[in-house]
Amino acid sequence: MERLSRHFRGVKAVDDVSFAVAPGQTVALVGPNGAGKSTLIQLLSGVEKPSSGHVFLDGRRIDGLAPERIARLGLGRSFQTSRVFPALSVWDSVMLGTQAGLLRRTGSARLVDPLTEIAGELLGLPAWRRRRAEAHERARAALQRFGERLWPRRDQPAYSLSYANRRRLELARVLAARPRFVLFDEPAAGMNPSETAELTDLLLALRAEQPQLGILVVEHKLSLVRRIAGHAIVLNQGRILATGTPAEALDHPEVVEAYLGRARRRPVNSDAHLG
Ligand SMILES: Nc1ncnc2c1ncn2[C@@H]1O[C@H](COP(=O)(O)OP(=O)(O)OP(=O)(O)O)[C@@H](O)[C@H]1O
Secondary structure, three states: OOOEEEEEEEEEEEEEEEOOOOOOOOOEEOOOOOHHHHHHHHHOOOOOOOOEEOEEEEEEOOOOOOOOHHHHOOOEOOOOOOOOOOOEEEEHHHHHHHHHHHHHHHHHOOOOOOOHHHHHHHOOHHHHHHHHHHHHHHHHHHHHOOOOHHHHOOOEEEHHOOOHHHHHHHHHHHHOOOOEEEEEEEOOOOOHHHHHHHHHHHHHHHHHHOOOEEEEEEEEEHHHHHHHEEEEEEOOOOEEEEEEHHHHHHHHHHHHHHHOOOHHHOOOOOOOEEO
């Protein structure tokens, strides 16, 4: 993103921010409440439009595009609160997630064309059967990534899942699209320390399996940030306050002074909560 800003009636939520995430890089975005992290994710995923500045994906400007178009170009995102429909089954929720990835390949202009879908299903067209088999495979892989957490519950409605499993389902939905870049908005929010450690291991495994995946993760839990991110960016009042390795950025004197006063008195590897 280049000189990206978003102002809301005088509030500079994001103010002249520029940085890049390369394929294979994991970047953490941290900062206190109200720093502008969520607004930045909204801008990158097309939900909000910038007041000024640009967003590029593979050198192509995407800041004017609709969110579903951006998703189809290979930029997936999770939401702070799960976006899966409560009444849908776990399986159907993840099947929905497969659509962006499959349509990216076919280049279809629409997310789902209902008439084609119905005709394909009724007639059992070969192309439709292939696409469906591929969607099944992606959904299965995305759910099984979470071990026994989601797969045995695939026929249950999403509302019956525990809180942590609903968060996992949100990530499975994103990963089922096989994005090339992902934006994770507080994936560990509300998780206890052992759930957070499990999620950290899962993200490390994901990175090992997909070494070209670019990840931008907003997270308050510094234990996760320190383990998975190669690079950290600290935002404060919409602007970049510090960047570097997580150790450099988080231990930067200004950051420590402003936000980690409490955490500094705790062991360094504690699950300090920034903000
Ligand atoms: N739609 C909006 N209208 C007006 N102000 C907004 C809007 N969205 C965000 N803001 C303001 O922009 C600033 C940045 O908010 P944002 O939610 O991006 O911060 P954040 O770093 O994600 O915080 P948190 O960690 O609490 O999620 C805040 O002052 C917020 O009140």
